[in-house]
Amino acid sequence: MLRDFARHVVHVEAKRGRQAMVVEKIDAATWCVRGAERTLTLTITVYALDQSVRGAYLDRRRGYFNGPCLFLLPEGRDADPIEVTLEPPPHSICEEWRVATALQPGEVNEQGFGAYRAADYDELLDHPVEISEFESVQFEAGGVPHHLVMAGRFETDLDRVAADLQQICTTQIEFFGLPAPFERYWFLGLAAGDGYGGLEHRASTSLIFSRDDLPKIGDEGQSRDYQRFLALASHEYFHTWHVKRSKPAAFMPYRLDRRNHTRLLWVFEGITSYYQDLMLLRSGVLGMGAFLQRIGELLTRVYRTPGRFKQSLAESSFDAWDVLYRPEAHHPNTTISYYTKGAMVALALDLTLRLQTADRVSLDDVMRELWRRYGARGVGVPEDGFERLAAEVSGIDLARFFDDAVRGTEDPPLASLLGEFAVSLELRASGGADDRGGTPRALNGEVLALGAVCRERGHGLELTSVLDGGPAQRAGLNPGDVLIAVDRLRVTDRNLRRRLARFESGESVTATIFRGDELLEVGLVLKLAPFDTCYLVAGEQAAPDALRRRLAWLGE
Numbered sequence: 001m002l003r004d005f006a007r008h009v010v011h012v013e014a015k016r017g018r019q020a021m022v023v024e025k026i027d028a029a030t031w032c033v034r035g036a037e038r039t040l041t042l043t044i045t046v047y048a049l050d051q052s053v054r055g056a057y058l059d060r061r062r063g064y065f066n067g068p069c070l071f072l073l074p075e076g077r078d079a080d081p082i083e084v085t086l087e088p089p090p091h092s093i094c095e096e097w098r099v100a101t102a103l104q105p106g107e108v109n110e111q112g113f114g115a116y117r118a119a120d121y122d123e124l125l126d127h128p129v130e131i132s133e134f135e136s137v138q139f140e141a142g143g144v145p146h147h148l149v150m151a152g153r154f155e156t157d158l159d160r161v162a163a164d165l166q167q168i169c170t171t172q173i174e175f176f177g178l179p180a181p182f183e184r185y186w187f188l189g190l191a192a193g194d195g196y197g198g199l200e201h202r203a204s205t206s207l208i209f210s211r212d213d214l215p216k217i218g219d220e221g222q223s224r225d226y227q228r229f230l231a232l233a234s235h236e237y238f239h240t241w242h243v244k245r246s247k248p249a250a251f252m253p254y255r256l257d258r259r260n261h262t263r264l265l266w267v268f269e270g271i272t273s274y275y276q277d278l279m280l281l282r283s284g285v286l287g288m289g290a291f292l293q294r295i296g297e298l299l300t301r302v303y304r305t306p307g308r309f310k311q312s313l314a315e316s317s318f319d320a321w322d323v324l325y326r327p328e329a330h331h332p333n334t335t336i337s338y339y340t341k342g343a344m345v346a347l348a349l350d351l352t353l354r355l356q357t358a359d360r361v362s363l364d365d366v367m368r369e370l371w372r373r374y375g376a377r378g379v380g381v382p383e384d385g386f387e388r389l390a391a392e393v394s395g396i397d398l399a400r401f402f403d404d405a406v407r408g409t410e411d412p413p414l415a416s417l418l419g420e421f422a423v424s425l426e427l428r429a430s431g432g433a434d435d436r437g438g439t440p441r442a443l444n445g446e447v448l449a450l451g452a453v454c455r456e457r458g459h460g461l462e463l464t465s466v467l468d469g470g471p472a473q474r475a476g477l478n479p480g481d482v483l484i485a486v487d488r489l490r491v492t493d494r495n496l497r498r499r500l501a502r503f504e505s506g507e508s509v510t511a512t513i514f515r516g517d518e519l520l521e522v523g524l525v526l527k528l529a530p531f532d533t534c535y536l537v538a539g540e541q542a543a544p545d546a547l548r549r550r551l552a553w554l555g556e
């Protein structure tokens, strides 16, 4: 997505010596100063109240910035080396502030304030900076110093978090091969009340997550919440190779002012989403059961999205600029995420390779060769590069696989593939709004559903999406309608399932809705809820071949 950072620039002034110069804005993100042959001092003031990993933020407790929010580029000087000086804010309240960044330090004081250097503009932009009273732990992985920095309010055993990250980092460095392609690495974390996201950089990552995702002091197991945190860190760390270095040729160089189209985003985000969890398993911070549960949740997200029958992975990648971060109510019916379906296809590809080569080749081999051939050498991956490489490394004809999985819209045959690895794929109806799948759940009798995604709103349920072919769509309901009552009895998020359970599939009931300020009644013909919720079960009684394959795949 194109982010319009320039709209937060609230003031620009220029001086040549002491002489003020006229600054003329010539497009949305460009300013022109005429007659400044020698040294020009340009000062910009930026509004900074965006706590997200992509933003810039400053209050009396914390400063953070992602380079593109703050740094103007003198036109045509992309390749020049740059020095940045970070000065502490003058307030006494900020006396304990320190600086955390993977930028190359020059002359800096004990707290990290002072001069930093970047070889060029691209390097400057790729090093976010945290400035606050954070906590930090240092550890080593693959011979490289790593820093875990945690800002915000939280209570956790940071040494334990660092120990888990160390295992994950070591596993990933060994996966791609020593030495690691960076000399230092920084995890810049922000523990917030809510929120979940990360942004990858060449020698660091910015993470935002719920403070409740961090383990309680004294806790030993991996709670579901803590798994979420570890998966996020694992995902962004994997990008250090696969996205920051191995990347589509279409991104080399990045053109920051326009859409850079590629059909390969599924290769980069989807495969990373598969490996984020696989790396948790291989590093030993997650067991097979927890891994299969996470994959079950992932597949559930795909199976609940009818848009996968309309949009292919290649199209999803290509259209990313205008779809993924600009959600519309119709998207569940018309689009599919290249993250989730990409991970599903990565899983199918891994199993296909293992099965068809009798465990001689797996997706690991393709990923390592992609790294050696492209990422490690700074060569961009051409649009057909991944598919050709997978066929070459495995020696099998994958044309049909990619036609179906990437350019087609059929689901890959995961149930039969997983069966060959002694894992059964089970499907059931959703047990309600809090049901993310991944586990079995006993549901009393048949489940009826509206065929809509809802959220609690005022005195009813707002339909945020109306799914293709479901009862709500057939009754003519729209996204934005607020469902007040079914059979003239009030419904809420909590009682909807029980209310619907009073009826039979095929029965017509009266639904009362607000559309804007108009109260309407429509006939709703109820249907059985689709089996769109998935969980995986590792079988113990499977054929020896299947058990052997699972052992090679998951280590159990």
Ligand SMILES: [Zn+2]
Binding pocket: 235, 239, 269, 272
């Ligand atoms: Zn990612």
